[in-house]
Amino acid sequence: xxxxxxxxxLGYTYPHLVVSVDGNxxxxxxxxxxxxxxxxxVRAIHLMAGG
Amino acid sequence: MKVLAFNPDLCDGARGCEIACAETWFHVxxxxxxxxxxxxxxxxxGAEFCIQxxxxxxxxxxxxxxxxxxxxxHLRKQSxxxxxxxxxxxxYEVMHYDTDQAIAFKCVACGQCVQACPTGxxxxxxxxxxxxxxxxxxxxxxxxENI
Amino acid sequence: xxxxxxxxxxxxxxxxxxxxxxxxxxTLYVNVGETRIAAKSxxxxxxxxxxxGRGFDLWLLWQGVQDTxxxxxxxxxxxxxxxxxxxxxxxPGSGKSIAATISPLTDIVIDSNAGGHFGPYLxxxxxxxxxxxxNASGDVIIFVNGPAGKVQLLAAPEDCPPDTHQLxxxxxxxxxxxxxxxxxxxxLSTGRGxxxxxxxxxxxxxxxxxxxxxxxxxxxxxxxGTVFRHxxxxxxxxxxxxxxxxxxxxxxxxxxIETGAAMHREVARWDAVQNRMRHRGTAYLVQIMDxxxxxxxxxxxxxxxxxxxxINGEVWEKTYTQNxxxxxxxxCTVACAHAVxxxxxxxxxxxxxxxxxxxxxxETVAGVGSNCGIFDPTVILEINxxxxxxxxDTISFGTTMAFVMECYEAGMLTAEQTGGxxxxxxxxxxxxxxxxxxxxxxxxxxxxxxxxxxxxxYFATHFGADRAFLDEIGMEAKGLEYSEYVTKESxxxxxxxxxxxxxxxxxxxxxxxxxxxxNQLPTFADKAEALHYFPMWRTWFGLCGFCKLxxxxxxxxxxxxxxxxxxxxxxxxxxVRIFSGVTGRExxxxxxxxxxxxVYNFQRVFNLRLGKGLRAHDAIPYRSAGPVxxxxxxxxxxxxxxxxxxxxxxxxxxxxxxxxLTAHRCHRMAQYEQLIDAVxxxxxxxxxxxxxxxxxxxxxxxxxxVLAVVERHL
Numbered sequence: 001x002x003x004x005x006x007x008x009x010l011g012y013t014y015p016h017l018v019v020s021v022d023g024n025x026x027x028x029x030x031x032x033x034x035x036x037x038x039x040x041x042v043r044a045i046h047l048m049a050g051g
Numbered sequence: 052m053k054v055l056a057f058n059p060d061l062c063d064g065a066r067g068c069e070i071a072c073a074e075t076w077f078h079v080x081x082x083x084x085x086x087x088x089x090x091x092x093x094x095x096x097g098a099e100f101c102i103q104x105x106x107x108x109x110x111x112x113x114x115x116x117x118x119x120x121x122x123x124x125h126l127r128k129q130s131x132x133x134x135x136x137x138x139x140x141x142x143y144e145v146m147h148y149d150t151d152q153a154i155a156f157k158c159v160a161c162g163q164c165v166q167a168c169p170t171g172x173x174x175x176x177x178x179x180x181x182x183x184x185x186x187x188x189x190x191x192x193x194x195x196e197n198i
Numbered sequence: 199x200x201x202x203x204x205x206x207x208x209x210x211x212x213x214x215x216x217x218x219x220x221x222x223x224x225t226l227y228v229n230v231g232e233t234r235i236a237a238k239s240x241x242x243x244x245x246x247x248x249x250x251g252r253g254f255d256l257w258l259l260w261q262g263v264q265d266t267x268x269x270x271x272x273x274x275x276x277x278x279x280x281x282x283x284x285x286x287x288x289x290p291g292s293g294k295s296i297a298a299t300i301s302p303l304t305d306i307v308i309d310s311n312a313g314g315h316f317g318p319y320l321x322x323x324x325x326x327x328x329x330x331x332x333n334a335s336g337d338v339i340i341f342v343n344g345p346a347g348k349v350q351l352l353a354a355p356e357d358c359p360p361d362t363h364q365l366x367x368x369x370x371x372x373x374x375x376x377x378x379x380x381x382x383x384x385x386l387s388t389g390r391g392x393x394x395x396x397x398x399x400x401x402x403x404x405x406x407x408x409x410x411x412x413x414x415x416x417x418x419x420x421x422x423g424t425v426f427r428h429x430x431x432x433x434x435x436x437x438x439x440x441x442x443x444x445x446x447x448x449x450x451x452x453x454x455i456e457t458g459a460a461m462h463r464e465v466a467r468w469d470a471v472q473n474r475m476r477h478r479g480t481a482y483l484v485q486i487m488d489x490x491x492x493x494x495x496x497x498x499x500x501x502x503x504x505x506x507x508x509i510n511g512e513v514w515e516k517t518y519t520q521n522x523x524x525x526x527x528x529x530c531t532v533a534c535a536h537a538v539x540x541x542x543x544x545x546x547x548x549x550x551x552x553x554x555x556x557x558x559x560x561e562t563v564a565g566v567g568s569n570c571g572i573f574d575p576t577v578i579l580e581i582n583x584x585x586x587x588x589x590x591d592t593i594s595f596g597t598t599m600a601f602v603m604e605c606y607e608a609g610m611l612t613a614e615q616t617g618g619x620x621x622x623x624x625x626x627x628x629x630x631x632x633x634x635x636x637x638x639x640x641x642x643x644x645x646x647x648x649x650x651x652x653x654x655x656y657f658a659t660h661f662g663a664d665r666a667f668l669d670e671i672g673m674e675a676k677g678l679e680y681s682e683y684v685t686k687e688s689x690x691x692x693x694x695x696x697x698x699x700x701x702x703x704x705x706x707x708x709x710x711x712x713x714x715x716x717n718q719l720p721t722f723a724d725k726a727e728a729l730h731y732f733p734m735w736r737t738w739f740g741l742c743g744f745c746k747l748x749x750x751x752x753x754x755x756x757x758x759x760x761x762x763x764x765x766x767x768x769x770x771x772x773x774v775r776i777f778s779g780v781t782g783r784e785x786x787x788x789x790x791x792x793x794x795x796x797v798y799n800f801q802r803v804f805n806l807r808l809g810k811g812l813r814a815h816d817a818i819p820y821r822s823a824g825p826v827x828x829x830x831x832x833x834x835x836x837x838x839x840x841x842x843x844x845x846x847x848x849x850x851x852x853x854x855x856x857x858x859l860t861a862h863r864c865h866r867m868a869q870y871e872q873l874i875d876a877v878x879x880x881x882x883x884x885x886x887x888x889x890x891x892x893x894x895x896x897x898x899x900x901x902x903x904v905l906a907v908v909e910r911h912l
Contacts, residue, residue: 013489014711015472016750018758028755045718046711047750047757048732048764112528114407133443134287134529135455139462148459150452153288153443 004031006042016047052122053160054178055087057098058191061172064089064096071167076156077149084149086158087173098173101145101158102181107137123160131155143183204372205353207338210235214324214347214439220282220446220780221245225258226325228340228351230429231272231332235349240326245781247898249741251281252309253797254327255298256804259307262331265807269302269421270428272333276400278386279327280317283780284743286529287443288458289772290465291745293318293527295402301420301700302396303594303649304677306805308420308700311740313526313535314402314413315384318743319344322438322445334430341373342436354432361389361587362401363553365433366412373435380405386434388423391588394639395647397598397679398423399591404526413537413556415526418591419703420678427589449782457775458529461748465531469752476523478511479534480560480747485510487564492684492710494569496623497600498673498821499830501684505573509563513575532748534559541579545627546634548587558582558592564682565596570603571623581633588637593703594649595636597679599629601650601672608671610663617642650674670820676701676810685822687837688714689866690725693873696818697729699801705746706733712764726876735765737794742777749773796897799882799889800904806888807907813887816874824866828855831862838862886911 003019003026019026020043026034036042069085077084087100103124108116115130116137126137133153138146146157165173176194184190215222227236238258248257255277262275276299286292295317301308320328323344330340337354359365365387374380385403392398399418406413444451469475473482484506487493491501507513519540523533538555558578566581567573585592605611606621613620617635619628619642635643645656650672657663673680678701685691690713695702709728712718719725739746749769760767770787778784805811825831831838832855839850842858845865850858878885882893888911894900 011489014486016753018763025758045716045763047753047766048708048711109522110531112407112525112530131443132287132441132528133455135443135459136462136529136531138459139464139531140466148455150455153451153455 001036002032003034003036003042006036007031007044010044012044012046014046018045018047019043052103052178052181053175054103054122054181054185055100055158055160055164056174056176056178056185056191056194057100058172058174058188059095059097060188061170062089062096062098063170063172064091065169067167067169068164068173071163072158075161075163084147084156086145086147086156087164088145098186099143099145100186102143102183102185103160104142104181106142107140107146107157110136110140112136124157125159126155126157128154204339204355206350207353208233208235208351210237210349212237212324212347212349214344216447217285217321217445218447219449219782221250222321222324222326224325225254225279225327225329226320226342226349227329227331228349229332230330230334230338230340230351230431233351235351238329245282248797248800249281249793250326251279251284251294251296251743252298252737252740253793254279254281255296255309256307256797256801258327258329259298259300260800260804262329263300265809267300267808268305269300269425270333273331274300274425275329275331276422276425276429277327277329278317278320280321281741281743282446283776285318285321285446286448286454286458286743286776286780287445287527288455288529289461289776290458290525290530290532290748291527292743292776293530294740294743294745295320295417296740297400297417297422299420299422299425300808301422301677302424303421303651303679304701304810306676306700306808306810307801308422308678309740309801310400310417310419310422311705312400312402312417313415313745314404315527316386316402316434316436318445318527319382319384319436319438322441323436328434330429330431330434333428337430337432339432340434342434344436344438358432362387362414362589363587365389366403366414369433369435370412373437377410378440379437381407382440383435383437385436386426387432388426388589389587389637391585391590391637391647392423393427394644395590395636396421396424396649396652397591397594397647398425398427398589399585400426401586401589408522409520409537409539409554411554413526413535413554414586415535415556416586416591418593420700421591423589423591446780448780450779453775453779457772457779461772462531464754465748465752468754469532472753473751474511474515475532475534475747475751477521478515479518479536479557481514481558481563482511483560484563484568485512487683488568490715491687494564494600494682494684496571497569497604497671498680498684499604499827500833501686503568503573506568508573509567509575509578514558514563517575517579530745530748532745532752534747538579541583543583544576544580545630546584553583555579555583556586561682562592562596565593566599566629567596569596569600569682570629572626572629573624574626577626577630580630584630584633584637588633590633590636590647593681594679595633596682597673598646598650598653599632601653602632602646604671605657605663605668608667610657610668611661615642615661649677650679651677667826670826672819673821674702675818676815678702680822683708683710685710686824689869689873690719690728692818692823692870693725693729693877694732695822696816696870697874697877698733699798699805702818702822705740706736708732718764722872722876725873726880729877730880731765731791734791734794734798737798738773738790741793741797744773792897796899799893799897800899802883802887802889803894803904803907806911811887812911813874813878813885816887818870820863820867823870824862825859828859831855831859884912888912
C-alpha cells in the first residue's frame with residue numbers, strides 16, 4: 001500500500017496535507033511512490049482553511 | 052516577433068549590456084536595474100531576459116502590460132500600480148522590479164544592449180516561436196543555419 | 199445630470215494628505231441627521247492601541263453610542279476603516295474594509311469585512327475611517343471627493359434606483375465622467391431588501407478594468423445594510439487621485455516589494471495544484487466539505503449529499519466566465535473573486551435582463567444551495583444575484599431559509615401560514631418567492647427577513663410551534679445566523695462559533711480539521727489554546743486591511759517542515775514584514791497577537807456595555823453540537839453508537855433511540871460547558887465571561903469607562 005492508496009481509502013481529498021510515515025515527511029508529489037509498511041505510524045495533518 | 056537573442060560563444064562577460072540597459076531606462080549604471088542579466092556559468096556565460104511570451108499580460112490587474120503589433124510586451128508606467136503580480140507570475144523570472152519607484156520593468160527589445168556589446172553576442176531578431184533557446188545560443192545557431 | 203446638480207445639504211473642505219506610513223492621520227465624521235461633517239484627528243495612542251480597521255471602528259463607535267443605543271437609534275453609527283496596510287498593492291489580499299455598527303439582529307456590535315476598492319480609496323482620499331451617525335429624513339448620498347478636497351452630503355433625487363446593480367450604473371453616470379474617473383471611484387450601497395429585513399448587507403464596489411464594469415463585494419453579516427438604509431443613506435461615493443504602488447508612503451517599500459514578489463511566486467507555483475483559488479474561488483471547498491461530511495445539508499442535519507457534484511467547484515470553474523484571475527483589490531494574485539457574465543435573470547423585477555453575478559462563493563453555495571436542499575447551480579446564481587442587488591446577506595438568507603424549510607417539513611409551519619408556499623427542502627421557486635417578498639417587505643417574506651431569532655418567537659407565540667424544538671434546530675447564536683459548516687463532531691469549532699464576539703461566523707476560528715480530523719487538540723487546554731490563538735490571529739487581519747485567504751489557502755509545501763505547520767509560520771513572517779514595512783514599527787509575531795488581544799477584549803467589553811457579552815450569550819443551539827432528531831442520529835448511527843461505548847461506557851444495543859439521543863445531548867452539552875470554562879480561563883475572563891480588570895490592565899485598555907462596565911459584572 002502507498003500513501004496515496006491510504007489517503008484514498010480514508011477519503012482524504014483535501015489538498016493541503018502534511019503527511020509523515022514513521023516520522024519522515026512525505027513530499028506531496030511522492031504520495032503514489034511512497035510505500036506504507038505494515039504497522040507504520042502514518043500522520044496526515046490537514047492544514048486549516050475555511051472561507 | 053521582435054525579440055532579443057544571445058550567443059554565449061561570443062560573450063566575454065564584461066556585462067556592458069547590463070550597464071547600457073540600466074542607463075537607458077533608469078539613467079544609472081546599476082546592473083540590478085537592467086532587464087538583461089548575465090551569469091557566469093561553469094563553461095562560459097548565460098543570459099536571461101524577456102522572450103516576449105506574453106504570459107504576464109492577462110495577469111496585470113490594470114491592463115498596464117500590452118503586447119504590441121511586433122510582439123514586444125510593453126509596460127505602461129503611468130498605469131502600473133506596482134503590484135508585482137507580473138514579477139511573481141513570469142514563467143522565466145525575467146520581470147524585474149524597481150523598489151525606488153514601485154514599478155516592474157522588463158526587456159522591450161530596444162536594442163541598446165546590442166549596440167553596447169563589443170563582441171556581437173547580442174542581436175535583435177525576428178522569431179516565430181520563442182523559448183529560452185534565445186538565452187543559450189540554440190535559437191541563434193538555428194537562425195544562422197537557415198540564412 | 200451630474201453630481202454638481204444634486205442638492206447640497208452640507209459641505210466640508212479639507213486638506214488632502216497622502217497617507218504616511220499607512221495612515222491618513224484623520225477620520226471623517228458625517229452626521230446625516232444633523233447634516234454636519236467634521237474631521238477627527240488620529241493620534242499615536244489611537245494607532246498603537248487600536249491599529250486600524252476593526253480597532254478604529256470599535257473605538258469610534260464606543261465614543262458615539264450610549265449603553266442603551268439600539269440599531270435604529272440616531273446615535274448608532276456605521277464606521278468603516280481599512281487599516282494601515284490596506285491599499286498595499288504588492289501583497290495578495292491587502293484591500294479589505296471592515297464595517298461595524300450595532301446590529302439589528304444581535305443588538306451588539308457586528309463587524310463584517312469586504313473586498314472592493316472603497317477602504318483603500320477612502321484612505322488615499324485622506325481618511326483612515328468614515329463614521330456615519332444620525333438618521334436622515336430623506337435619502338442622502340455622501341460624496342468624498344479626494345481630488346477636490348471636499349466632502350458633500352447630497353440629497354438623493356427621486357430617480358435614484360432602489361437596488362445596487364442599477365444604482366451602480368446611476369452613480370457612474372452622475373459621479374464619473376471618464377473611464378479614469380470610473381477607475382478611481384468606489385461606492386457603498388445596498389438595496390430594497392436592506393430596507394425591509396434585518397439582514398441587509400452592504401455592497402462595496404470595485405471597477406473591473408477588464409470587464410469595464412462595476413462589481414460588488416459584500417460586508418454581509420449582521421444587518422449593516424439595514425442600518426445604512428435606516429439612516430436613509432443611498433450611497434457613499436469616494437473618489438481618489440491616481441495612485442501607484444507607494445500610495446501608503448510606507449516606511450520600507452523595498453521590504454514590502456520583496457515580500458510581495460516572493461508571495462506572488464508562491465501563489466503562481468502552488469495554487470493551480472492546491473485549492474485553485476484563481477480558478478474556482480472559495481467554491482473549491484464545496485466538494486471538500488462534502489467529502490468530510492461537513493457540508494451543511496437540509497438545515498445542518500447532514501454533512502453530505504449525493505447531488506453535491508452538481509454544485510461543486512468543478513462546476514463553478516466551468517460556469518465562471520472570462521476565466522481570468524480576478525482579484526477584488528489590485529495585486530491580489532489569490533484572485534478568488536470570480537463572476538458569471540451575461541446571466542439572464544429568470545424571476546422577479548429584473549426578469550429578462552442580463553447581469554453580472556459575482557461569485558458565488560462557498561458560503562453562498564452551501565447556504566442557499568445544499569443547506570436548503572437545492573442542488574441546481576442556476577437557482578444558486580439567481581438567488582445570489584438577487585441577494586446582492588437587494589442587499590440581503592446570502593449566509594443569513596440561506597441559514598434562515600433552511601430553518602423555515604425544516605419547520606415546514608416538521609409540521610411547525612403550514613402552507614396557510616406561509617401564504618400558500620409549500621416550503622419543503624429543495625423548493626427553489628418557493629425560496630425565490632420568499633426572497634422577493636423579503637425585498638418588498640410583504641407576506642411571509644417580511645417575517646423571514648427578521649431572522650431566525652425573531653421567527654422562533656413568532657412561530658412559538660402565533661403558530662403554537664414547539665419552542666424547545668425551534669431552539670434546538672434554529673441555527674443562530676446571539677441572534678446571528680450560522681455560517682455554513684457542520685460542527686457536530688468538532689467541539690473546538692462549536693466554540694469557534696459560540697465563543698465569538700459578534701456571533702457564529704467562522705472568521706474567528708476554523709478548527710474542524712485540527713480538532714476532528716487531525717486530532718491535534720485532544721484536551722480542553724489544547725482546544726482553549728487554539729480558541730485563543732486563532733481568533734486573535736484572524737482578528738489581526740481585520741485590524742490592518744488584510745484578507746485571511748492568502749495566509750492559508752495557498753502554501754508552499756516547505757511549510758510541512760516548520761515547527762507548527764497549522765500556523766503557516768513563513769506566512770506569519772510575511773505579515774510581520776509587511777506591517778513593519780508599512781508602519782515603520784519593528785514588531786514580532788507575538789506583537790501581532792497582542793494587538794488583537796487588545797481589540798478583542800475591548801469588543802467583549804463593548805458587548806457587556808450593550809447588555810450582552812455574558813456566558814448565557816455564548817450558548818449554542820443543540821443542532822450545532824449533536825443530533826437533534828432520530829433521522830439525524832440514524833444517518834450516523836455507527837459513529838454515534840460507538841461514541842456511546844467510548845464516551846459513556848454504555849451499551850447502545852440495550853438503549854432505545856430516545857435514550858441514546860438523550861445520552862448524547864447530556865454529554866455533548868456538558869462538554870461544551872467545560873470548553874467554555876477552559877477558554878474563558880485562557881482568555882483571562884471570569885467564569886461568567888467577563889474580562890478581568892487585570893486582563894484589561896495588562897492590555898493597556900483599563901480606561902475608567904471600560905473598567906466601569908466590567909465592574910458591574912464581577
